[in-house]
Amino acid sequence: MPRWKIWLILAITLLGAIYAAPNLLPNNLFQQLPSWWPNQTVNLGLDLQGGAQLLMKVEVEKALGDYYEGLTDSVRREFREANIGYRDLAARADGLSLTVRDTARMNDAKAKLHKLDPNLNIAESDGKITVKLSDVGLKQRRDQAMEQSIEIVRRRIDETGTKEPVIARQGTDRIILQLPGVDNPERIKQILGKTAKLSFHMVDLEAAPDSLVAPLGDQRLPMQEDPTKFLAVKQSSLITGDMLRDARTSFDQNGQPVVSFEFDAIGARRFSDVTTQNVGKPFAIVLDDKIISAPVIREPITGGAGQISGHFDTQGANDLSLLLRAGALPAPLTIIEERTVGPTLGADSILAGRNASLIGMGLVSVLVIISYALWGLFAVAALFANMIFIFAVMSLFQATLTLPGIAGMVLTIGMAVDANVLIFERIREEYLNGRTPLAAIDAGYARAMSAVVDTNLTAFISALALMSFGVGPVRGFAVTLVIGVITSLFSAVWLTRLMLMTWFSATRPKHLPFLKTSS
Amino acid sequence: MFKPIRLIPDNPNINFLKLRWPAITMSSILVLISIVLCFAPGLNFGIDFKGGLVIEAKFQTAPDVAELRTELNTLNLGQITLQQVGADASDVMFRIPQQPGGDAGNQTAIAAIRAHFTDRVSEYRRIEAVGPQVGGELIKTSLYAVLLSIGGTLAYLWFRFDRGFSIAAITALIHDVALTLGFFAIFHLDFDLSTVAAVLLISGYSLNDTVVVFDRIREDMRKYKSKSFLEIAHIALNETLFRTMMTSGTTLLVLISLFVFGGEVIRNFTIALIFGILVGTYSSIFVATPVWLLLEKREKK
Numbered sequence: 038m039p040r041w042k043i044w045l046i047l048a049i050t051l052l053g054a055i056y057a058a059p060n061l062l063p064n065n066l067f068q069q070l071p072s073w074w075p076n077q078t079v080n081l082g083l084d085l086q087g088g089a090q091l092l093m094k095v096e097v098e099k100a101l102g103d104y105y106e107g108l109t110d111s112v113r114r115e116f117r118e119a120n121i122g123y124r125d126l127a128a129r130a131d132g133l134s135l136t137v138r139d140t141a142r143m144n145d146a147k148a149k150l151h152k153l154d155p156n157l158n159i160a161e162s163d164g165k166i167t168v169k170l171s172d173v174g175l176k177q178r179r180d181q182a183m184e185q186s187i188e189i190v191r192r193r194i195d196e197t198g199t200k201e202p203v204i205a206r207q208g209t210d211r212i213i214l215q216l217p218g219v220d221n222p223e224r225i226k227q228i229l230g231k232t233a234k235l236s237f238h239m240v241d242l243e244a245a246p247d248s249l250v251a252p253l254g255d256q257r258l259p260m261q262e263d264p265t266k267f268l269a270v271k272q273s274s275l276i277t278g279d280m281l282r283d284a285r286t287s288f289d290q291n292g293q294p295v296v297s298f299e300f301d302a303i304g305a306r307r308f309s310d311v312t313t314q315n316v317g318k319p320f321a322i323v324l325d326d327k328i329i330s331a332p333v334i335r336e337p338i339t340g341g342a343g344q345i346s347g348h349f350d351t352q353g354a355n356d357l358s359l360l361l362r363a364g365a366l367p368a369p370l371t372i373i374e375e376r377t378v379g380p381t382l383g384a385d386s387i388l389a390g391r392n393a394s395l396i397g398m399g400l401v402s403v404l405v406i407i408s409y410a411l412w413g414l415f416a417v418a419a420l421f422a423n424m425i426f427i428f429a430v431m432s433l434f435q436a437t438l439t440l441p442g443i444a445g446m447v448l449t450i451g452m453a454v455d456a457n458v459l460i461f462e463r464i465r466e467e468y469l470n471g472r473t474p475l476a477a478i479d480a481g482y483a484r485a486m487s488a489v490v491d492t493n494l495t496a497f498i499s500a501l502a503l504m505s506f507g508v509g510p511v512r513g514f515a516v517t518l519v520i521g522v523i524t525s526l527f528s529a530v531w532l533t534r535l536m537l538m539t540w541f542s543a544t545r546p547k548h549l550p551f552l553k554t555s556s
Numbered sequence: 557m558f559k560p561i562r563l564i565p566d567n568p569n570i571n572f573l574k575l576r577w578p579a580i581t582m583s584s585i586l587v588l589i590s591i592v593l594c595f596a597p598g599l600n601f602g603i604d605f606k607g608g609l610v611i612e613a614k615f616q617t618a619p620d621v622a623e624l625r626t627e628l629n630t631l632n633l634g635q636i637t638l639q640q641v642g643a644d645a646s647d648v649m650f651r652i653p654q655q656p657g658g659d660a661g662n663q664t665a666i667a668a669i670r671a672h673f674t675d676r677v678s679e680y681r682r683i684e685a686v687g688p689q690v691g692g693e694l695i696k697t698s699l700y701a702v703l704l705s706i707g708g709t710l711a712y713l714w715f716r717f718d719r720g721f722s723i724a725a726i727t728a729l730i731h732d733v734a735l736t737l738g739f740f741a742i743f744h745l746d747f748d749l750s751t752v753a754a755v756l757l758i759s760g761y762s763l764n765d766t767v768v769v770f771d772r773i774r775e776d777m778r779k780y781k782s783k784s785f786l787e788i789a790h791i792a793l794n795e796t797l798f799r800t801m802m803t804s805g806t807t808l809l810v811l812i813s814l815f816v817f818g819g820e821v822i823r824n825f826t827i828a829l830i831f832g833i834l835v836g837t838y839s840s841i842f843v844a845t846p847v848w849l850l851l852e853k854r855e856k857k
Contacts, residue, residue, distance in 0.1 A: 084821070092690065094659075220680065223670060226663065373659045373687040375666070382612070382681035382821075389819030397813035401806045408802065410560040441750060444814055444822055448757070448829075451807035458802045459768070466795075469566075488771045491716065492764045495709050499760030502705030503753055506697040511753045518757075550560060 038538050046535050049527065050422060056429035077432045082439035082513055083215055083376070085390070087383035089222040091214045092207070092374035093190075093229070100182040100368035101170070102130040108153065108168075109133060110273075115149050125165075132169040140164050179209065182367045187212055190370075192363035193228050212370070220379045232325055232369050233360035235278030237311075240319040240331055244269035261327045262348055268328055270321045275311050280304025284361035286354040287344075294354035295346040298361060305341030313337040322347075324357070390443035397447050398424075401454060409461055410550055415536040416457040419528040423453050426524035427517060436520070439513030449521025452496055456529035459492075460485040465551045474549045475541065482534060489530065497522045564798045572793050573786060576846035583843050587731055590738025599741050602748030603684060605698075607654035607691040609662055611669060612682040618645035619676075631672060633665050641820050647681065659687035682821075698752040705756050709763050717770060724848035725766045728839040732762040735835050736828060750825040758832030761807075765800060765840035770848070772796050785852050789845050804837040 059067055059078045070076075083090050105128035112135065116123055122138035123146070137146045146166065147159050156174025160167045170178060183206055190212060194202045203215035214229075216222060241255045251257040251269045260266045284298040300308055311320070312334050321331040322345055329347040349357065398420065405420075406413035427446055431438060464481025472480060500522060503515035603610055621638050628636050628650070637651040650669070655661030662685040670680075686694075706729065713722040733755055740747050772792040780788060808830065815826040 094689075221670075223667065371659050372663055372685075374690045375663075375683065375685040377680065377683040379614075379679045379681040381614070381679055386819055386821060389817055393814045393816075393818040396817055397810035400809040400813060404802075404806060404809065407561050408563065410558055413560070440819070440821055441753065441825065444818065444825065447810050447814060448807070450810050451803065454806045455764075455799075455803040458799050462799050488768050491767045491771060494712060495763045495767060496760045498708040498712060499705045499756050502701050502708060503756050505704065506701035511749050514750075514753055 038534070042531075043535060046531050050532065053422070053426045053429040056432050057425040060428045060432060061425070075432070077435060079428060079431045080435060080437040081387075082437045082442065083217060083383075084378050084440050085383050085387050085438065086217055087220060087378050087380040088215065088217040089219045089225075089375070089377040090216070091222065091226070091229075091372050093212045093214065093370045094373050095183060095186045095210050095212060095370055096368045097179050097182050097210050098130055098368075101175075101178060102128070103367070104170075104178055105129065105131075105133045111153050112150070115153065116146070119145060119149060121146050121149065132167060134165060134167045136165045183210065183212075185367045186370070189364050189366050190214065190229060193359065194225065196359045196363055197225060197228065199225070211373075218380075220377060222375075222377060226372060228356060228359065229370055229372075231360060232366040233278065233363075234325055234365045235281070235361060236274035236323050237276040237308075238270035238272075238274055238321045238323055239311075239315065240321050241269040241271055242318065258321070258323060258326055258328050261324070261329050264327075268321060268331060270323065270328070270331075274323075275320070276300070276304050276307050278361060278365050280307070281361055284358040286351065286358050289344065289346055293346060294349045294351045295344045296349070296354050296358045296361065297344050298342065298358075300341045300343075302341075305339075308341065308343070309337065309339040313339075386440045390440055394443060394447045398450060401450055405454060405457070411540070412461055412537070412550065415533050415540070416454065416461070416529070418536065419457065419532045420450060420453055422532055423449065423521070423525050423528040426528060427521050430520045430524060431517070436516050437513055438517070441511060441514035442517040445514040445517035446521060449518060449525050452493065452522060453525035453529045455492060456489045456525065457533060459488050460530070460533070464549070468549045468551060474546055477549060478537060478541065482530070486530075489526075493522055493526055562798075564801055568794055568797055570794060570797070571790065572841050573790055573846065573849070576842065576849070579842035580846050583731055583839070586738070587734045590734045590741070593738045593741035597741065597744070599737065599747045600744045602746040602751075603651075603654075603686045603691070604748040605691050605695050607662075607686050607688040609650070609652040609655075609665055609686075610682065610684045611650040611652065611666070611680065612641060613648055613650065613669075613673065613677045614644075614679045614681055615646045615648065615673075615676055616678045617676075619648060621648070624648065627672075631665075631668050633668070654688055654691075659689070662687060694749060698749065702752065702756060702759075706759060709760070713763070713767070716767075717774070720848055720851040721770045721774075723851060724844050725763055725770065727847045728766050728836075728844035729759050729762045731839050731843050732758055732832060732835045736832050739831050740828065745827065746824050748824070750822065751828050754825050754828035754832065757829060758836060761833060762836040762839060765803070765836055766844040768799060769793060769796050769840050769845060773845075773848070785849055789849055793841055793845060800837060800840065804833055807833055 056075055056077075058070070058074070059076055062070075109126055109128045112123075112126060112133070121142045123135045124138060126135040127133070137143055143161065143164070143166075147161070150157055150159055150166070150168060154170075154174065156171050156177065158169050158171045160169075187204055187206060191202075191204050194204065194214070194216075199216050199219060201217055203213075203217075205213050207213045216225065219225065238256075241252065244252050244255055254272050255269045256272045257267050257269050260268065280301055280303055282299045282301045282304075284296055286294055287297045289295050315334050316336060317333065319331045319333045322329045329345060332346075345357070402413075402417040402420070405416050409416065424446070427449070430436075460481055463485040464477050467480045467484070468474065468477035497519065500515050500518040504512060504519060621640065625636070625638055628638075633655065634653045636653075639649045639651070641647045641649045652665055652669075655665050657664060666683060666685060706726070709729075710722065710726055713725055717725075736755060736758055739745075740751065745751075769792060772795055773789055776783075776788045776792050776795075777785075780791070783791075811826050811830045811833065815823065815830065818826060
């Protein structure tokens with residue numbers, strides 16, 4: 038074995054031990070490590086440390102519908118300014134359509150639309166214009182809705198005081214939320230279950246309160262406390278939730294919990310204008326298409342602050358102010374998968390995983406040492422080194438260890454032993470066929486390599502396939518398996534060889550410790 | 557240090573191949589039965605694929621399962637199965653079918669259970685809810701993974717060995733996977749994501765074992781040019797027997813340790829693997845090699 042190779046093997050082994058140490062040392066020893074020592078440890082999966090994982094679907098189509106809805110307002114304004122006559126303006130979930138009255142103005146109309154959003158595909162037939170977002174525009178809108186949703190989810194979770202949440206996008210329209218240590222995510226689900234779109238509308242006093250159809254330009258909305266009661270309010274909103282600067286729970290003179298809010302500059306000015314012009318009239322505070330309350334404006338409110346009183350309990354007022362502070366979601370979220378693990382199951386699993394691996398390794402060690410004596414001891418040493426390498430690589434890449442991951446680690450023991458068995462059997466055979474000990478060792482390693490590489494490669498291919506569809510805990514399993522196959526190749530081939538060669542040069546044996554059994 | 561102890565003698569000279577016809581016949585029948593079992597009664601798909609809920613609750617005092625069942629029926633959550641898990645009788649696992657309301661329905665069911673048992677359950681050890689859409693996707697991705705894995709290893713085998721070896725190895729692999737599925741069907745074990753992982757591992761292991769034997773056959777074909785394929789296969793099987801037993805043995809030791817000490821959560825996974833390793837060891841001797849002999853004989857004509 039060339040000198041550089043020996044040093045390389047030793048260097049890799051040392052590095053492995055250094056990186057794995059923070060995981061394997063007891064806590065009080067870990068504290069005493071010098072500061073240059075790498076301090077990353079393996080992340081424990083939620084199935085081991087306990088916690089909740091929610092997979093949520095963002096109803097992006099809803100956000101697109103809102104976008105087209107908003108576009109109709111802009112179209113009304115722009116076309117009125119430019120004096121373009123139109124009718125049948127309507128927004129749907131996937132587009133917007135209108136008919137231009139004077140076909141001579143068709144090109145002006147298209148130009149206006151294009152100016153509103155250059156990412157619109159505008160099609161025309163018989164004076165009717167259909168507008169849809171182009172693929173680029175769609176992707177932009179979707180991405181924007183996803184980014185906003187993730188940001189709002191993050192703010193809301195932060196407001197609840199949950200520690201170290203993981204919030205990440207998954208695929209085109211999903212958000213994965215991991216909450217370590219949370220074993221009852223019901224409140225968090227409640228908080229994420231609302232889009233929290235707040236708006237202020239004037240109440241239409243002329244509309245008959247019992248009429249089922251709202252007059253043109255109005256919206257018939259249910260009351261929060263009693264969904265069988267409805268009020269007709271103006272469709273266009275005066276002020277929206279994004280103009281709020283702060284919201285807190287406080288108590289009114291009767292000791293009832295209320296939500297106090299403050300507007301930003303724009304909101305304050307508008308609120309002041311609206312309340313000055315409409316003294317004596319009611320306005321509606323609308324949250325997610327339900328009217329929380331509809332108070333009468335007694336006097337102009339110019340201070341830029343106000344109160345929402347809606348027969349809340351303290352929890353309800355706290356939740357609403359939290360939602361208003363964190364902002365509205367661009368689209369509703371649906372929980373499509375939930376996995377929650379309580380703290381005792383997590384602790385049980387860690388203990389079970391540890392016991393199973395230690396006992397498994399013990400049993401294997403006994404069998405290997407019985408079969409190969411001193412050489413078996415080398416193989417067992419390589420096995421333990423392999424465990425250390427797996428921990429080192431996982432710490433280095435900050436991989437997550439799950440219970441199936443522990444199973445994967447334990448299974449790589451089998452793979453590692455297999456490589457050593459193939460090699461030792463080959464050496465034995467070469468030796469019994471009359472080679473000298475040294476030649477037998479060399480030939481054994483060389484000739485066993487083909488089978489060792491074959492077995493490891495086939496295992497590697499199935500592990501990669503597992504990783505490619507890696508969902509949840511199964512991915513954890515595949516990750517440790519992939520790492521384990523690679524590290525076991527190093528420990529079972531290189532490391533044992535180094536040990537064998539060191540033993541050989543130290544003792545210079547005339548015979549290898551193999552008995553010839555009779556057949 | 558003591559001398560190594562050979563648990564299996566050198567050149568055991570066991571005539572495995574004498575049994576190749578009975579073995580092939582038996583395996584074919586078992587594969588057929590397994591395939592039938594996979595359709596009737598069918599695999600017992602877990603919530604990962606079917607959607608639905610699994611809740612493991614630790615009660616303050618061990619509940620009476622029959623009473624619990626009548627109580628749960630009042631919640632109208634469909635056909636719930638109850639099972640006491642672990643050594644402690646106060647741990648009960650609820651399996652609740654996919655709710656009619658889809659994702660929202662599953663969430664309502666969780667809330668209903670939590671509200672109903674609020675003062676009697678000390679801890680929810682596990683709550684899993686999978687919606688119908690996610691379940692459908694998981695079926696698809698799992699299928700892709702299995703096909704990808706088998707396709708990948710097949711491509712590798714084709715490149716490393718010739719056609720006869722590849723077909724024989726894949727036959728053994730299909731045999732192992734089919735029997736494992738049949739095993740899950742007949743004992744009504746939960747077939748979930750971790751079982752798919754186990755099936756993939758079994759296919760990897762099955763090939764592993766076969767590849768080592770074939771590697772040896774190929775080498776012996778060059779060594780003993782005048783011997784028949786049957787004799788060569790016989791020699792190769794006996795030469796690799798120790799390694800086969802050793803590898804299966806160590807892997808089984810580890811798996812049995814996982815089965816006994818690894819806890820409830822991964823038990824199904826370890827059962828699948830233990831069965832798969834046993835079948836895989838059998839098939840590399842009694843299926844892969846005989847099929848290879850069959851193919852080679854025909855090609856010689």
